[in-house]
Amino acid sequence: MGTILDIQDLTVHFPISIGTVRAVEGVNLKLEEGEVMGLVGESGCGKSTLGFSILRLLRPPGEIVGGKILYHGEDIVQMTTEEILALRGGRIAMIFQDPLTSLNPLFRIDAQFTETLLTHEKGLDRKSAFGRAEGMLESLGISPERLLEYPHQMSGGMRQRIMIGMGLILNPDLLIADEPTTSLDVIVEAQFLDLLNDLRKQFSLTILLITHNLGNVAQLADRITVMYGGTIAETGPAGDIFEDPLHPYTQGLLASIPNIKLDQPKLITMPGSPPDLVNPPPGCVFHPRCPHVMEICQSDKPDVLQKGGRLVACWLQR
Numbered sequence: 591m592g593t594i595l596d597i598q599d600l601t602v603h604f605p606i607s608i609g610t611v612r613a614v615e616g617v618n619l620k621l622e623e624g625e626v627m628g629l630v631g632e633s634g635c636g637k638s639t640l641g642f643s644i645l646r647l648l649r650p651p652g653e654i655v656g657g658k659i660l661y662h663g664e665d666i667v668q669m670t671t672e673e674i675l676a677l678r679g680g681r682i683a684m685i686f687q688d689p690l691t692s693l694n695p696l697f698r699i700d701a702q703f704t705e706t707l708l709t710h711e712k713g714l715d716r717k718s719a720f721g722r723a724e725g726m727l728e729s730l731g732i733s734p735e736r737l738l739e740y741p742h743q744m745s746g747g748m749r750q751r752i753m754i755g756m757g758l759i760l761n762p763d764l765l766i767a768d769e770p771t772t773s774l775d776v777i778v779e780a781q782f783l784d785l786l787n788d789l790r791k792q793f794s795l796t797i798l799l800i801t802h803n804l805g806n807v808a809q810l811a812d813r814i815t816v817m818y819g820g821t822i823a824e825t826g827p828a829g830d831i832f833e834d835p836l837h838p839y840t841q842g843l844l845a846s847i848p849n850i851k852l853d854q855p856k857l858i859t860m861p862g863s864p865p866d867l868v869n870p871p872p873g874c875v876f877h878p879r880c881p882h883v884m885e886i887c888q889s890d891k892p893d894v895l896q897k898g899g900r901l902v903a904c905w906l907q908r
């Protein structure tokens with residue numbers, strides 16, 4: 591098993607009228623082949639910006655201003671437009687929150703699958719493409735007859751399944767799923783996460799699962815990365831993070847979800863609000879909200895320390 595994605599010191603900025611939004615600031619993240627990495631953190635911490643950067647899909651004025659994104663050793667940041675387009679169509683798939691905006695309402699589902707296949711796979715005929723689409727629907731647990739329907743004829747959960755099928759039809763090895771279940775109700779959401787787990791094995795996928803729902807990552811992720819204010823607070827095996835979070839922000843996040851730990855006496859909310867990324871606080875970005883803040887936290891960015899299989903950016907761990 592090798593490293594499929596190796597993000598090194600990635601920095602992404604949005605220059606806006608009032609200054610520069612430091613959405614991602616010096617992020618390091620590795621994805622090993624076949625794993626599901628859960629990327630969590632509260633709204634605005636830079637999760638989607640990181641996800642979009644991997645496919646160079648940042649919306650203007652977003653710009654990668656530093657760092658590398660090595661995919662099988664090749665730097666995506668340096669790729670030409672053609673190379674990027676090939677990557678997006680084939681080896682890396684991305685699914686988003688709202689499947690209706692990503693499926694074309696004017697075309698039947700079969701057309702959306704076959705067009706994708708015929709565009710990317712030279713020499714493929716329409717009949718075989720249709721066959722491939724039928725096979726994909728079976729993998730998704732949807733009756734192949736539904737290929738003849740339009741997106742609006744399907745439920746939200748089914749559309750989300752179709753979206754993931756569209757992503758997988760060209761056999762990618764990396765799937766980036768950004769809040770894929772936000773628009774689904776809890777039952778459909780659970781089914782979708784089960785499906786994702788099946789597909790992951792069936793298609794030997796590596797998955798970056800972006801979500802603010804820690805329940806989702808608990809169900810699926812092998813490892814978890816916790817982001818805060820454009821930086822990484824902590825990365826490690828999911829079990830370790832849930833059992834014994836090292837970073838005070840991770841501790842706060844876990845304490846603020848009910849039912850993960852049944853012995854938890856009461857629900858705790860984290861005081862304060864996320865940092866202003868135009869004027870982030872000096873030192874550790876979490877220091878204004880940290881219950882354990884020390885002098886050094888207010889002036890110096892914490893070093894990233896290795897603790898067993900984990901990485902944590904916190905002066906407390908020194």
Ligand SMILES: Nc1ncnc2c1ncn2[C@@H]1O[C@H](COP(=O)(O)OP(=O)(O)OP(=O)(O)O)[C@@H](O)[C@H]1O
Pocket residue numbers: 604606611612613631632633634635636637638639640649650651652802867
């Ligand atoms: N097009 C844009 N122009 C200016 N700032 C932006 C733009 N897109 C994102 N940002 C800023 O970048 C920061 C990170 O946003 P991002 O969408 O990556 O967060 P997120 O973790 O995905 O949040 P959420 O959980 O709400 O999806 C935020 O401060 C956001 O306001």
Ligand SMILES: [Mg+2]
Pocket residue numbers: 637638639768
């Ligand atoms: Mg987001």
